[in-house]
Amino acid sequence: MKNEIDVYRERVGLSQGDLATAVGVSRQTINAIERDRYDPSLALAFKLAAYFECRIETLFDPDIEPVGE
Amino acid sequence: MTEKLTAKQQVQKREQYSKWINRSVGAGVVSFFITMVVWTITDQQLVLFAGLGLYWLGAIGMGIGYWYSPVALRDEFEKHIEWEANQAVSAFIAAATIIGIPADVVLSTTGVYTAPAAIRGAIWGYMLLVLIFGAAHWYVKGQYE
Numbered sequence: 001m002k003n004e005i006d007v008y009r010e011r012v013g014l015s016q017g018d019l020a021t022a023v024g025v026s027r028q029t030i031n032a033i034e035r036d037r038y039d040p041s042l043a044l045a046f047k048l049a050a051y052f053e054c055r056i057e058t059l060f061d062p063d064i065e066p067v068g069e
Numbered sequence: 070m071t072e073k074l075t076a077k078q079q080v081q082k083r084e085q086y087s088k089w090i091n092r093s094v095g096a097g098v099v100s101f102f103i104t105m106v107v108w109t110i111t112d113q114q115l116v117l118f119a120g121l122g123l124y125w126l127g128a129i130g131m132g133i134g135y136w137y138s139p140v141a142l143r144d145e146f147e148k149h150i151e152w153e154a155n156q157a158v159s160a161f162i163a164a165a166t167i168i169g170i171p172a173d174v175v176l177s178t179t180g181v182y183t184a185p186a187a188i189r190g191a192i193w194g195y196m197l198l199v200l201i202f203g204a205a206h207w208y209v210k211g212q213y214e
Contacts, residue, residue, distance in 0.1 A: 020080070021076065021077050021080050022076055022077070023076050024075075024076030024077070024079040024080055024144070025080075025144040025145065025146065026080075026144050026146065026147065028146060028147075029144055029145065029146035029147075032146055033146075038146055038149060040145070041145050044145060047076070
């Protein structure tokens with residue numbers, strides 16, 4: 001899933017480790033998310049959005065197929 | 070009432086308990102190897118049992134660490150990696166069971182080929198694991214219903 005984590009993180013001058021500590025995961029987790037290698041859980045996605053004080057859909061682009069009719 | 074940990078405290082606790090667990094397991098394993106060396110010199114069976122006891126103590130320490138840790142010791146990405154590795158192992162076990170069991174039955178019954186006991190034991194052991202997996206799957210599914 002494409003995301004803007006690295007943009008938001010660098011904007012506030014944080015390292016991956018700093019952000020990881022701030023949201024309670026390992027640095028490797030943040031690295032994998034930023035490189036689109038791992039899609040975070042809903043809980044972690046909400047934590048990241050809360051940390052950067054933005055909406056979750058601003059941070060993540062799920063690129064899903066159209067739903068409904 | 071348990072106080073809710075902040076994200077930073079969760080990371081600190083995870084590191085702290087992981088360190089304790091690793092030390093406990095490490096001490097157990099090192100003790101076991103040391104007592105093996107001592108046993109080769111002294112030839113005293115008691116030393117071997119002492120080594121086994123220390124190794125088990127290390128394992129118990131690991132269990133206590135996991136049990137009392139206030140946070141999960143692996144974060145969600147680490148759990149995801151384990152899940153993927155489990156998928157690979159499960160696929161291997163399923164393939165070995167599906168292909169191996171009928172082949173072993175036919176080949177050994179007809180006398181064409183009898184695989185070494187270790188291979189046959191492994192294949193039939195895998196089948197046992199498949200049955201255990203089925204039971205665990207049924208149980209866990211029931212928890213969601």
